[in-house]
Amino acid sequence: xxxxxxxxxQILEREGIPVTKAGVARTPEEAERIARExxxxxxLKSQVxxxxxxxxxxxxxxxTPEEARAHxxxxxxxxxxxxxxxxxxxxxxxxxxxxxxxxxIYDGTRKLPTxxxxxxxxxDIEEVAETHPDHIGRGHFSTILPQMDFRAKDVxxxxxxxxxxxxxxxxxxxxxxxxxxxxxxxxxxxxxxAQLEDGSFVAVDAHMDMENEARGRHKALLAxxxxxxxxxxxxxEPTPFEIEGERIDSVDHRGVAGNVTEFDGNLGLVxxxxxxSLTLFDAVRKYGGRPANYCxxxxxxxxxxxxxxxKLVLQKPGVDKIAVMMSIVSNTRxxxxxxxxxKACTELGYxxxxxxxxxxxxxxxxxxxxxxxxxxxxxxCDRSVSMHEAARRAVEKIGxxxxxxxxxxxxxxxxxxxxxxxxxx
Amino acid sequence: xxxxxxxxxxxxxSVRGDAELAQKLADACPVDIFENAGGRxxxxxxxxxxxxxxxxxxxxxxxxxxxxxxxxxxxxxxxAD
Ligand code: SF4
Numbered sequence: 272x273x274x275x276x277x278x279x280x281q282i283l284e285r286e287g288i289p290v291t292k293a294g295v296a297r298t299p300e301e302a303e304r305i306a307r308e309x310x311x312x313x314x315l316k317s318q319v320x321x322x323x324x325x326x327x328x329x330x331x332x333x334x335t336p337e338e339a340r341a342h343x344x345x346x347x348x349x350x351x352x353x354x355x356x357x358x359x360x361x362x363x364x365x366x367x368x369x370x371x372x373x374x375x376i377y378d379g380t381r382k383l384p385t386x387x388x389x390x391x392x393x394x395d396i397e398e399v400a401e402t403h404p405d406h407i408g409r410g411h412f413s414t415i416l417p418q419m420d421f422r423a424k425d426v427x428x429x430x431x432x433x434x435x436x437x438x439x440x441x442x443x444x445x446x447x448x449x450x451x452x453x454x455x456x457x458x459x460x461x462x463x464x465a466q467l468e469d470g471s472f473v474a475v476d477a478h479m480d481m482e483n484e485a486r487g488r489h490k491a492l493l494a495x496x497x498x499x500x501x502x503x504x505x506x507x508e509p510t511p512f513e514i515e516g517e518r519i520d521s522v523d524h525r526g527v528a529g530n531v532t533e534f535d536g537n538l539g540l541v542x543x544x545x546x547x548s549l550t551l552f553d554a555v556r557k558y559g560g561r562p563a564n565y566c567x568x569x570x571x572x573x574x575x576x577x578x579x580x581x582k583l584v585l586q587k588p589g590v591d592k593i594a595v596m597m598s599i600v601s602n603t604r605x606x607x608x609x610x611x612x613x614k615a616c617t618e619l620g621y622x623x624x625x626x627x628x629x630x631x632x633x634x635x636x637x638x639x640x641x642x643x644x645x646x647x648x649x650x651x652c653d654r655s656v657s658m659h660e661a662a663r664r665a666v667e668k669i670g671x672x673x674x675x676x677x678x679x680x681x682x683x684x685x686x687x688x689x690x691x692x693x694x695x696x
Numbered sequence: 697x698x699x700x701x702x703x704x705x706x707x708x709x710s711v712r713g714d715a716e717l718a719q720k721l722a723d724a725c726p727v728d729i730f731e732n733a734g735g736r737x738x739x740x741x742x743x744x745x746x747x748x749x750x751x752x753x754x755x756x757x758x759x760x761x762x763x764x765x766x767x768x769x770x771x772x773x774x775x776a777d
Contacts, residue, residue, distance in 0.1 A: 575745075607748070610745055613701075614701055646768040
């Protein structure tokens with residue numbers, strides 16, 4: 272869940288990181304009042320959850336409160352990339368001597384948060400990484416062990432910062448790391464982190480993303496920030512496909528067929544179970560497959576729910592086949608899902624053996640499920656085939672690049688090496 | 697007798713008109729395959745494929761009166777007479 276700049280700044284302040292003096296205005300009059308209180312030159316920034324504000328005219332500078340009011344009037348009516356602003360941030364235009372970057376991101380590969388620090392701030396960190404990789408310091412840290420300042424210090428020092436500046440910057444990066452963990456962030460960055468002419472450091476702009484699933488744990492913070500329960504803060508409006516997916520899930524209380532998300536590939540996915548969806552989606556991509564959708568199916572959905580979700584996926588333009596894959600399931604019955612997906616194929620006039628590239632759901636009632644799959648000639652596999660291997664087979668069947676990226680035998684994580692239980696029609 | 701794609705449920709004609717059984721089956725089945733239609737046992741075809749093979753209907757009925765057939769394997773669930 273993305274947070275607005277003004278919300279991110281509030282979190283920084285809450286956690287003891289200095290920020291420039293600022294306020295958020297909903298009207299031009301408020302903007303004028305805030306500018307008057309700041310009593311100096313100000314910067315006005317559109318509060319939208321999208322990039323490209325500067326280019327779109329959503330960032331302006333003003334020397335007087337009257338000028339601030341006029342700019343605020345313009346910014347508040349300015350749509351940027353389809354987003355109308357929540358308000359306009361009116362902040363002190365501080366006398367900046369140098370711009371730096373401080374951030375914490377999550378490294379999905381190492382499964383650890385990572386400090387990112389650069390002495391080149393004020394521009395996209397991706398651009399710095401590309402053009403001046405030697406100006407970026409990085410370092411992982413633990414989410415379990417206490418956050419130690421020396422780790423942050425090492426990262427800052429790695430870009431050549433020493434002495435008093437190093438000592439002043441260390442607590443800022445360290446506090447950013449602590450708040451990242453404390454509030455279940457997936458991104459927390461200060462860009463620019465400005466060094467003022469008096470030598471002090473202050474956050475001028477901030478951007479934070481909170482893990483969606485963690486919202487329930489941070490109700491007090493979100494209430495303090497004024498984030499309503501109804502605010503999804505999604506990057507875009509749901510598509511008709513996604514709205515229909517949500518409807519299928521909501522009309523039947525049994526089980527879950529949720530988080531249906533549209534992509535533009537040719538392999539439909541009916542996936543889920545205990546984090547299995549993400550792993551499987553990544554696995555399909557790893558082997559060169561192009562997913563048509565993402566979804567999370569589990570919690571023992573009814574046959575009709577599994578059927579309706581499968582129909583939705585199968586009817587999506589461009590979908591050639593579907594892959595039905597899950598992690599090992601305990602409370603979701605394999606036979607029930609098998610019935611649902613096969614029923615969807617036949618009701619749409621397809622041969623399940625043709626349309627289902629692979630069925631890999633091991634777990635409760637799997638023997639019963641396998642009987643159904645055998646009856647309809649659907650290729651299936653049991654737990655001796657890893658999720659990655661199942662995804663690879665699905666991609667291969669649909670003519671993706673899987674064959675070219677086949678892992679060495681036995682190298683696949685979770686593969687038992689035992690003979691695979693695959694039934695061919 | 698009524699068929700789904702995967703499941704067929706058979707109820708003996710001799711117990712079809714048993715009002716008490718009709719209610720018992722309607723109460724027992726977790727996926728509403730049985731309906732008490734004015735004291736008669738009726739099957740709801742739209743729900744047949746939702747059958748979770750729990751056998752509650754079989755145990756609620758007199759021995760052999762209700763049978764659940766898996767159309768994909770030919771197996772029949774029924775109580776021993
Ligand atoms: S076996 Fe269970 S689910 Fe199936 S018809 Fe009988 S009571 Fe209903």
